[in-house]
Amino acid sequence: MLIRPETDRDINLIRALTDVAFAPMPYGDGTEGASIDQMRIDGDLTLSLVAEDGGEIIGHVAFSPAQISEATGDWYGMGPISVRADRQKQGIGTRLAHEGLAQLKTRGAAGCVLIGRPAVYGPMGFVSDSNLTHGKLDRVLVQYITLNDVPPKGEVTFAPALQQDDP
Ligand SMILES: CC(C)(COP(=O)(O)OP(=O)(O)OC[C@H]1O[C@@H](n2cnc3c(N)ncnc32)[C@H](O)[C@@H]1OP(=O)(O)O)[C@@H](O)C(=O)NCCC(=O)NCCS
Numbered sequence: 001m002l003i004r005p006e007t008d009r010d011i012n013l014i015r016a017l018t019d020v021a022f023a024p025m026p027y028g029d030g031t032e033g034a035s036i037d038q039m040r041i042d043g044d045l046t047l048s049l050v051a052e053d054g055g056e057i058i059g060h061v062a063f064s065p066a067q068i069s070e071a072t073g074d075w076y077g078m079g080p081i082s083v084r085a086d087r088q089k090q091g092i093g094t095r096l097a098h099e100g101l102a103q104l105k106t107r108g109a110a111g112c113v114l115i116g117r118p119a120v121y122g123p124m125g126f127v128s129d130s131n132l133t134h135g136k137l138d139r140v141l142v143q144y145i146t147l148n149d150v151p152p153k154g155e156v157t158f159a160p161a162l163q164q165d166d167p
Contacts, residue, residue, distance in 0.1 A: 001058075001092070003099045006048040011037070013057045014050065021082035032080045038161035039064050046076060047100050051083070051092050059083040061096040063104060064162065066113050068132070069154030073110025077158045097124045101145065111146040113156050118143065132156060 006014060015033035022028035039045040044064040051059030059082065066077035078100065083092045101112060114121060118128065118140060126143035131153040134142045144152055 001051055001053040003049055003051055003095060006050055010050055010057060014060045017057060017060055017084060018080050018082045021085065022080065035161045036062050036080060039159055042159065042161055044159040044161060047103055049096055049100055051096055058087045059092045059096050061100055063100050063112065064159040066159070067157040068113065068152045071110065071152035071154055073148065074108065075110055075152065076104055076112045077162060078112050078114040094124050101147065105147045110148050110150065111144055111152060113144045115141050116143060117141065
């Protein structure tokens, strides 16, 4: 399996993969695939990585700039992230996340934040604490990973294209 940056030929496949992966999820609202397109248009798609196996796209992750009200340095939001249903729980999501985080670290990023379940993102290295908020969302779902050993504090604001994805 290869993790590589998206190319123009992947764009439709990424949207379809994302929409199909989120469709059965209680928090899926049908906007996830389109949000990646919008981030690309907005210039907010900092990193878009695909997992390719046997010539097929089986996973994708997007990273975009995020703001944290009391944090310093460059923070990024991770998501949407999707792995094709028949290839989930095989470590592909973790490989996508870790490759993206390694590339962000190379760019000097302070860290990465996301909204998600600890059962999925805890094993990838993300944590949550009471210092990070996103509106009225349960703080357990507001997770981060620091790339410079400084934990963030404050209210998280994601790229405009992602605001409508909030659960
Ligand atoms: C979330 C998703 C990208 C994870 O990708 P993946 O390749 O299955 O993830 P990994 O195999 O690397 O697993 C990472 C951890 O998450 C856990 N995990 C994965 N799917 C899970 C699920 N549905 N429920 C609970 N835990 C889950 C794995 O068990 C693993 O933890 P472990 O190391 O303790 O076993 C994938 O399940 C997916 O596409 N889901 C549908 C779309 C979605 O919900 N995206 C995220 C929205 S927040």
